[in-house]
Amino acid sequence: MRGILNKQLTQRIIFMLLAYAIVQLLVSTNIINAYLQATLVTICINIILAVSLNLITGFTGQFSLGHAGFMSIGAYTCALITMRVPTIAGFLAGVLMGAVMAALVGFLVGLPTLRLRGDYLAIATLGMSEIIRIVFINLDSITNGAAGLNDIPRFVNWPWLYVFVAGTILLIRNLLKSSHGRACIAIREDEIAAEAMGINTTKYKVLAFIIGAFCAGIAGALYSSYFYYIKPDLFGFLKSVDILVIVVLGGLGSISGSVLAAVLLAVVSTYFQSFPEIRMILYALILVIIMIFRPQGLLGSKEISISMFNRMGKLFAFGKGEK
Amino acid sequence: MEQLIQQIINGISLGSIYALIALGYTMVYGIIKLINFAHCDIYMIGAYIGYVCMSKLGLGFLPSLLASMLFCTVLGITIERIAYRPLRNATRIAALITAIGVSLFLEYTTMFFASANVRTYPSMTGFMAKTYKIGDIVISTQQILIAVITVILMVLLQVIVKKTKIGKAMRAVSMDKDAAELMGINVDTTISFTFALGSALAGAAGILVGIxxxxxxxxxxxxxxxxxFVAAVFGGIGIIPGAMLGGYVIGIIEVFVSGYGYSMYRDAVVFAILILILIVRPAGLLGKNTGEKV
Amino acid sequence: MQLLAIEKLTKSFGGLTAVLNVNIELQQGELIGLIGPNGAGKTTVFNLLTGVYVPTSGNITFCKDDSKISLHGLRPHKICKEGVARTFQNIRLFRDLTVFDNVRIAMHKNVKYGLLASLLHSPSYRREEKTIADASMELLKIFNLDEKKDEYAKNLPYGEQRHLEIARALATNPELLLLDEPAAGMNPAETAQLTELIKWIREKFNLTILLIEHDMSVVMKICERIYVLDYGILIAEGTPDEIRSNPRVIEAYLGEDVSNA
Incomplete structure (x- = not known):
């Protein structure tokens, strides 16, 4: 038993290092050029956003249409800090503060609105993120209003991205494999039964929102640091929908699904970059078609895991002997 | 005082539009529990049809209004038939995402054909451009038209829902779809009809906003x-008079907030009201709270 | 020793009074039945006891370790933590989770490791998870569900779903177990088996059990005392024999042949 665990762990570490090294190699040999790098960054940020929204919506079952609001808080906080302290320490402080501020707002918003269910919660979170956006537009003296902030120092590179993406995925995955994570999932399955089994449903709903918002804050911070420029309208309803679409496309309750969908959508979207309207029409059509024919998303609530590859490998190696 | 009355008049004009749109949301939500995100784009299409009729085809206001309502009706039924019906038994989130998808589709298809540019309605002439002054209060023909048409449509809607057979079917289906089906009501037709009604009203709202x-x-x-949608929730979603009330209230509040110098925050105020209402009285002003049976 | 005292418990929904002035008393280790015709308010009593509804008036006192705790107004998870667990009339399992997870979730209230430990999978996390897994398997074995631990709850046959619900309730390590029609929908053989099981788990887990059941054969056979509700009012209380011959009970059931059981 212990041996198997260790083997799995080693495989996991090797896999993670490999993923890092391959991309690093592609970046340094300029196969991933500046243009593709922007796509890479978008993918990574979207992965963080989608995985964290999946925690809220896919695993805890709380329907949120306001994830972009949390993201914007992280983006603005980090931008304002790094513009004053343009060092790597300032950047890290910015990311951390951005995440903390987003989590704080997540908590404040979560506490009262979590009495709501389903569609009502979705609409309330949507309203909340719209309010955040409008506040950013009107805080002229700090945020430069609708015009947004420019010339934000760039510190994000592949190593940092990797640290944050891998960190987010790992922590959320670990959480979900613990009793606290199971408590969240129980809420999604049946709130009344969960409560009757001793789970403080309010606490875990708020917790999911706080962790989700924290990660969205990180994503926002990375966004502002890479793309130099942010404005409130970048974090509107459409951005929240974007994130939700990744989550639903990948499968509610599947982390690997979110990762897969983030990559897939980014590739498709890059391909159609030069025809923005057609891109959006296609995007809309894909959305409707997937919902009609595969509403559970690409992976449903299943996960792609390394042990799956192991099993597949064994299957090929031993034919049908292995069960 | 006069300013107050002026604000209320302006608020009623804006509120009429919200009320007309809110009715579509509330009826559809009432019957299939779906926030029909595409509804707002039917309203947009309604405005575009009105634009085409009035400025390209040179039709008068009333024929354009009817054309736009008719087109939106067909559009609404088509959307329900193609996109929503296959998802009738799917999860709420799947249906909601589909609605968002349809919404994006309508927006960007319109953008593709009509470009993203702002279009301007032909300026009104003669009777339509008249304004009336009572003291310092100004009322335009358009405002009167909006108010009157809205009231006529609402009365019509009430008659349809309360007095006709299909209206009774609508109420039955919104209470209990399965039971209604067992009673011999054609649920599909009834739902289509609900979309038709809501879309027609949205089309009317679109052209009214245009003028x-x-x-x-x-x-x-x-x-x-x-x-x-906030208006519909405010009045109690699924309740037709609630949507009307909510529309007017939201419209008047919005005009007041802008009127007193906070126009930058008028949208925020509406959303704040939404969150407040959801927390304090999630069933809305006219709704009843119901808990889950254990 | 007294475990639970319900005094003058009343619940009205708007104009409708579902439960009126109900008094129930449970001694430690008792197995008590709560019966009554459909709509008598039995499940409402359970919902009041477990905090799903807040009583309109009345007291619910739970005695634990020589201290008295009022359950009135506590949220369900708090009541569960005090040691009251329940099953549901219309099975409420976590349908899309495995049998194993259903039971593990119910062990949540005894988990001591914190959020940080779970994020980092610290040694304390690993230790406790192992304990949880072992305890869950042990419970599942009792209900013959250990072989189906990776099955989704929704895929179990009906009778096993009822068993799993009881196992899940036991996983919260309760002192008082509320069973809401555990034999509903079971055939006579299954019912007989369930009856034995209920008796057995009471001994094994040192439980006090309050049982709602329509199947009189179960109630009459294993309950020491029985309370009878009709239209929200307690109309009788006593041993199975007393209840069997109580004219008010017979009248309430009107045609349902109580004495035959």
Whole structure:
């Protein structure tokens, strides 16, 4: 038993290092050029956003249409800090503060609105993120209003991205494999039964929102640091929908699904970059078609895991002997 | 005092539009429990049809109004038939995402064909451009038209829902779809009819906005759509008089907030009201709270 | 020793009074039945006891370790933590989770490791998870569900779902177990088996059990005392024999042949 665990762990570490090294190699040999790098960054940020929204919506079952609001808080906080302290320490402080501020707002918003269910919660979170956006537009003296902030120092590179993406995925995955994570999932399955089994449903709903918002804050911070420029309208309803679409496309309750969908959508979207309207029409059509024919998303609530590859490998190696 | 009355008049004009849109949201939500995000884009299309009729085809206001309502009716039924019906038994989230997908589809298809540019309605002439002054209060023909048409449509709607057979079917299906089906009601037809009614009203709202504010664009539906939804929630979603009440209240509040110098925050105020209402009285002003049976 | 005292418990929904002035008393280790015709308010009593509804008036006192705790107004998870667990009339399992997870979730209230430990999978996390897994398997074995631990709850046959619900309730390590019609929908053989099981788990887990059941054969056979509700009012209380011959009970059931059981 212990041996198997260790083997799995080693495989996991090797896999993670490999993923890092391959991309690093592609970046340094300029196969991933500046243009593709922007796509890479978008993918990574979207992965963080989608995985964290999946925690809220896919695993805890709380329907949120306001994830972009949390993201914007992280983006603005980090931008304002790094513009004053343009060092790597300032950047890290910015990311951390951005995440903390987003989590704080997540908590404040979560506490009262979590009495709501389903569609009502979705609409309330949507309203909340719209309010955040409008506040950013009107805080002229700090945020430069609708015009947004420019010339934000760039510190994000592949190593940092990797640290944050891998960190987010790992922590959320670990959480979900613990009793606290199971408590969240129980809420999604049946709130009344969960409560009757001793789970403080309010606490875990708020917790999911706080962790989700924290990660969205990180994503926002990375966004502002890479793309130099942010404005409130970048974090509107459409951005929240974007994130939700990744989550639903990948499968509610599947982390690997979110990762897969983030990559897939980014590739498709890059391909159609030069025809923005057609891109959006296609995007809309894909959305409707997937919902009609595969509403559970690409992976449903299943996960792609390394042990799956192991099993597949064994299957090929031993034919049908292995069960 | 006069300023107050003026604000209320302006608020009623805006509120009429919200109320017309909100009715569609509330009826559809009442019957299939779906927040029909595409509804706001039907309103947008309604405005575009009105634009085409009035400025390209040179039709008068009333024929344009009817044309736009008719087109939107067909559009609404088509959307329900193609996109929503296959998802009738799917999860709420799948249906909601589909609605968002349809919404994006309508917006960007319009953008593709009509470009993202703002279009301007033909300026009104003669009778339509008249304004009336009572003391310092100004009322335009358009405002009267909006108010009157809205009231006529609402009365019509009430008659349909309360007095006709299909209206009774609508109420039955919204109470209990399965039971209604067992009673021999054709649920599909009833749902289609609900979409038709809501879409027709949205189409009317679209053209009314066109003559009131003059400019239209493919994304014009998004914000009024959200606010109309807030109005529907405010009055109690699924309740027709609630949507009317909510529409007027939201419209008047919005005008007041802008009127007293906080126009930058008027949208925020509407959303704040939404969150407040959801927390304090989630069933809305006219709704009843119901808990889950254990 | 007294475990639970319900005094003058009343619940009205708007104009409708579902439960009126109900008094129930449970001694430690008792197995008590709560019966009554459909709509008598039995499940409402359970919902009041477990905090799903807040009583309109009345007291619910739970005695634990020589201290008295009022359950009135506590949220369900708090009541569960005090040691009251329940099953549901219309099975409420976590349908899309495995049998194993259903039971593990119910062990949540005894988990001591914190959020940080779970994020980092610290040694304390690993230790406790192992304990949880072992305890869950042990419970599942009792209900013959250990072989189906990776099955989704929704895929179990009906009778096993009822068993799993009881196992899940036991996983919260309760002192008082509320069973809401555990034999509903079971055939006579299954019912007989369930009856034995209920008796057995009471001994094994040192439980006090309050049982709602329509199947009189179960109630009459294993309950020491029985309370009878009709239209929200307690109309009788006593041993199975007393209840069997109580004219008010017979009248309430009107045609349902109580004495035959």
């Amino acid at each position: 009131y504010y003059n400019s239209i664009n493919p994304l014009m539906g998004v914000l009024p759509g959200l606010k109309a």
